[in-house]
Amino acid sequence: MSSYPASTNLLLGEFQAQVKPLISIPVTAPSDGDIFFHVDKVRQVLPKGTLWAEVAPEQIAGEELQLELNTKNEKLRLAGEIQLAERELKRVEFMMADPSLKDIPYEDRVPLSTGVADQLKGELELLKRQLDACGVVERLAFDQKALRSRLEMPFDGELLIALPVTPERTTMRVAANTPIGTMRDISEIYLHIIIRDPQVVAIPPEQLRIEFKRDTGAVLSGFFHDTQILEMSNQDVLVYRFAFPTRNSAELVSLIGANLTCELWAESPSTFHAVPKLEVARLLAGNDAFAGWREAVSGLWPGAKLLFSGRSHLGIVAGGAAE
Numbered sequence: 001m002s003s004y005p006a007s008t009n010l011l012l013g014e015f016q017a018q019v020k021p022l023i024s025i026p027v028t029a030p031s032d033g034d035i036f037f038h039v040d041k042v043r044q045v046l047p048k049g050t051l052w053a054e055v056a057p058e059q060i061a062g063e064e065l066q067l068e069l070n071t072k073n074e075k076l077r078l079a080g081e082i083q084l085a086e087r088e089l090k091r092v093e094f095m096m097a098d099p100s101l102k103d104i105p106y107e108d109r110v111p112l113s114t115g116v117a118d119q120l121k122g123e124l125e126l127l128k129r130q131l132d133a134c135g136v137v138e139r140l141a142f143d144q145k146a147l148r149s150r151l152e153m154p155f156d157g158e159l160l161i162a163l164p165v166t167p168e169r170t171t172m173r174v175a176a177n178t179p180i181g182t183m184r185d186i187s188e189i190y191l192h193i194i195i196r197d198p199q200v201v202a203i204p205p206e207q208l209r210i211e212f213k214r215d216t217g218a219v220l221s222g223f224f225h226d227t228q229i230l231e232m233s234n235q236d237v238l239v240y241r242f243a244f245p246t247r248n249s250a251e252l253v254s255l256i257g258a259n260l261t262c263e264l265w266a267e268s269p270s271t272f273h274a275v276p277k278l279e280v281a282r283l284l285a286g287n288d289a290f291a292g293w294r295e296a297v298s299g300l301w302p303g304a305k306l307l308f309s310g311r312s313h314l315g316i317v318a319g320g321a322a323e
Contacts, residue, residue, distance in 0.1 A: 001301055001318040004273040009209075012200060012264045013311040017193045017210070017242075019255040023155065023185035029178045030148040033059055040167040043160050045186075046153045053180065055149040067142050071135030078131040085124040092117050151180070158184045158253065189252040190241040191222050191262065194232075199309050201238065203266055210242045212262040220248050266308045272315045280314060 029035065033056030039046075046052060054060075096117065153159065161181040163172055174180070191210055195201055200208075205224040213219050222242035229236050244252060280293070283300055293314055297306045303319020 001273055001275075001304065001316070004275045004279075004316075006271045007274045007315070008269075008271055009265050009267045010272075010274060010308045010310040010313055010315045012203075012208075012266050012308065013197075015193045015195075015262055015264050017191045017212070017260050017262045019252055019258055019260065020190055020192050021157075021184040021186045021256055022188040022190070023157075023183075025154070025183045027151060027180045027183060029174045029176055029180055030055055030145075031176050032056075032174070034171055034173050035163075035180065037161070037163075037165050037170040037172075039159065039161070040165055040170055041161070042163075042165055043158070045158050046156075048153050048156050050153045051150060052153065052159055053151040055151070057149070060146050060149050064142060064146070067135070067138055071138065075131060075134050078127055078134060082124065082127045082131065085120065085127055089117065089120045089124060092120060153183060155183075155185045156187065158186050160184070184256065186249070186253055186256070188243065189249060189256065190225060190243055191260070193240045193242070193262070193264070194237050195240050196238070200264070203308065205240065207267050207269075208240070208242075209265045209267055210262050211265060212260050214251065218251075220244060220251065266310070266315065268307060268315065270317070272307050272317045274310075274313045275316050276313055278312075 035053055035055050036057055037053045038050075039052045159181060160183075162179045163174070163181070165172075191212075193210070205227065208224045210222045211219055222244040225241045225243040228239045228241065230239050231237075277293075280296055280300065284296060293309050294306045297304050297314065297316055301316065301318065305317045305319065306314060307317050308315035
């Protein structure tokens with residue numbers, strides 16, 4: 001075993017990966033109408049709270065004015081009905097208090113009684129509640145619509161406009177659900193890799209490292225951040241996310257959404273021997289009785305332990321009698 005080179009890292013294989021920001025929010029038009037952009041570039045970084053577009057602002061303003069007029073008219077109508085109801089209640093209470101008027105039929109239907117007064121009080125209370133609630137539901141619905149029509153950055157981040165915005169063209173007519181753009185939180189950028197190999201899953205994730213080369217020849221290296229379970233093609237998949245030093249952020253922004261071929265490396269806190277798989281196959285001399293690399297290692301070097309199974313090499317820790 002000592003004839004094989006010692007190492008602390010091993011190439012596990014090449015994986016397809018995708019660069020993604022911390023958050024990515026696609027934006028579509030909430031309704032038919034004109035969109036007025038407050039920006040004139042299709043790609044830029046904006047601070048949180050920046051209003052970058054408004055959908056049908058003139059229509060929204062007209063709807064708000066109409067809502068205010070309708071609410072005012074309805075409140076005037078209800079206030080008039082309350083005034084009449086209060087006047088009628090006072091008349092009934094006055095008649096009930098006078099013995100000479102007490103037995104007169106009320107509205108030619110029923111004799112005056114406390115039941116008639118209670119009914120009028122109930123109707124008056126209902127009218128007052130209607131006045132208090134007048135326009136509240138309609139205002140909430142309008143405010144939600146108005147909020148959807150004002151497109152603001154929910155965080156410091158990058159804005160990508162999907163429409164051909166220019167300094168000369170900042171207003172466009174679109175249909176509802178038309179893609180307008182994407183808001184990205186680029187404060188953190190990750191490389192996403194789908195892991196299906198159970199041998200890789202068995203490796204402590206903090207021992208994993210990812211590398212990929214830029215066209216310039218520069219190599220970017222990222223380290224394990226966390227895992228996510230995502231649904232793809234109606235099935236759950238395990239995704240490993242790798243983070244990068246902040247000094248690489250500017251380079252990574254231009255790669256967001258790109259599919260990359262990356263190398264996944266395992267790094268061990270202790271030394272192991274890197275043994276070529278072809279060498280192991282040669283030593284087996286055609287013996288196919290072993291079910292896998294782990295059994296093959298145990299058979300060839302009793303007491304040795306298979307630490308990693310890489311693309312072309314095995315990472316093996318020698319046992320007490322393995323040498």
